[in-house]
Amino acid sequence: MVSSAQQGTLGHKQTWLLPLLCLLAGGALIGISTNLAKYAGEIGLTPLAFLFWSITGAAVILFIYALWRRELPPLNKPILSYYFVAALVSVAGSNLIFFSAIPHVGASFVALIISLPPLLTYLAAIVLRIEPFTKLRALGVIAALAGAGILAARKFSAPDASVFWIVLTLCGPVLLAIGNIYRTLYWPANLSASALAPGMLIAASGLLALVSIVPHYSLAVPMTGLLPLGVIVLQAFVFAAQFLLLFLLQKTGGPVLLSLLGAVGAVVGVPIAIFLQNESPPEGLILGASLIVLGVILVTYGGVKMMRAEKGSVSE
Template sequence: MSEFTKQEVSRHNHAWLIPFICLLVGGLLLGISTNIAKYAGNIGLTPLAFLFWSITGAAIILSVVALLRHEHPPLSARGFEYYFVAALVSVAGSNLIFFSAIPHVGAGFVAMMIALPPLLTYLGALALRIERFNTMRAFGVAAALAGAGVLAVRKFSAPDASIFWILIALCGPVLLAIGNIYRTLRWPDKASPSALAPGMLIAAAIWLGMVSVLSDFSLAVPHGEILPLALIALQACIFAGQFLLLFLLQKTGGPVLLSLLGSVGAIVGVPVAVFVQGESVPDGIILGASLIALGVGLVTWGGIKMTASLPKKSE
């Protein structure tokens, strides 16, 4: 076997590594993000204002990164459609739902809800033939969904449960699953992840600005205080990393592996909410978190097996 062929086989066998790292780091940032959103409410930032300025900051950061890498966002009609539809379902709509629900149901519960999209994404990917059926990955998605379901059912049965806000929070995963499928199907030709991410965030900021104008919700930030501005800057950096990894994971791992970002985010977000924010430990946390972790492992391992089964180049 030639040296070139050996290098090709090595790259082929390790093709799973980049999406797996993106999944872990992206999920970590997602879990932290939900907890920062709760703390923002505690210091006087409204969900809309916090989300708008954080998204705007992240858009600026990623735009600078794209310019430095000479990867300009596509400015075609297809590109603008992609930015605004993806921004509505994947960023503005879903995050506004989650950030608004956090004061009523807690950051831990919202982190768990973000773990729900895998089943919807997997079924959609199978129906649209984006994903080939794989028993191990299907079982993994079911396990992750079951884990999130255990936690959600226990939340509904709590004596102080806010049914309205629980139902509102459940709408967020539906938008995320739609976004996972849409971004895969409508990915502009030859566009890189670092070129598409800033375009989507700019469109999301425009959507959120329109919500402010049409609803009279204020985008004002408390004056004369450093902490709110520092928190917005921190969230902007987290969003920048999170959405850049999201697009990279979308490109390298596909929509189903991407949908498990929420499952990893739940594993991170719930403990942070309990030990740092002082929230009560969700009922069924051990069983739920174990099933979610099992699901992430099976879907990732199933993807490795699928990659390994692809035909390799001969000498």
């Protein structure tokens, strides 16, 4: 009996520990990625070129990883559709918006705005009956959204505010929320995260290459030294780890917990932007960031309680 109880406790810990670790690590990588995009612009890389080459590099890294695990991404019509839709909303479209907006609104603001998808994801998950409604998790999502909303409102009221870029930046979380729900609803059966991630990134690379056809959107990298290439390689590894963790969290934690990646990214990305890249702190930072952290805690804890309840009902 004692042994059985110990195994049950260990099972509960493993159930919530993996999603939590994926959430924290993946969110931290988002914060780092946002600041790398700002630095890339300062050394002459355009948002499209930086995003395309780093996504392409990440696709190669994850393809080699999938090859090593013997989990190559399959190629058939339904899977290809999944890759391209997921790539459009989760990678190419949203990241191109964010990376293009950073020079105009700042890395700290973009890092904070990436925390907005929880409310949209949660509402869609409730409507589509992907997740049950719980008061604790709803309160957490509202807290995280309120924190980001405070920061966005203060940004609009700034005298040098770029309304176009602020509004465009706010469109990015909508795409991320759509991606969270889409990947959950249409996750191909019997396929692992390491098989799906490279396929999505290869599709994203192809979509970004099409954008380069538009005048004034070039994929050229400045050949002034090794620094631009080094930043691209670093971002490629960050993207590879970030999207692999994204799929793992999608599978183990669900779409709402997944959407909190942005909130964790904000907590990591904003201090980096302020202290290492000398950005001015956004107005309302303390209150906004505190609400975001509270939201992450409530939603994570609510998920733990929900999984424990499900385990208890199954064992009965």
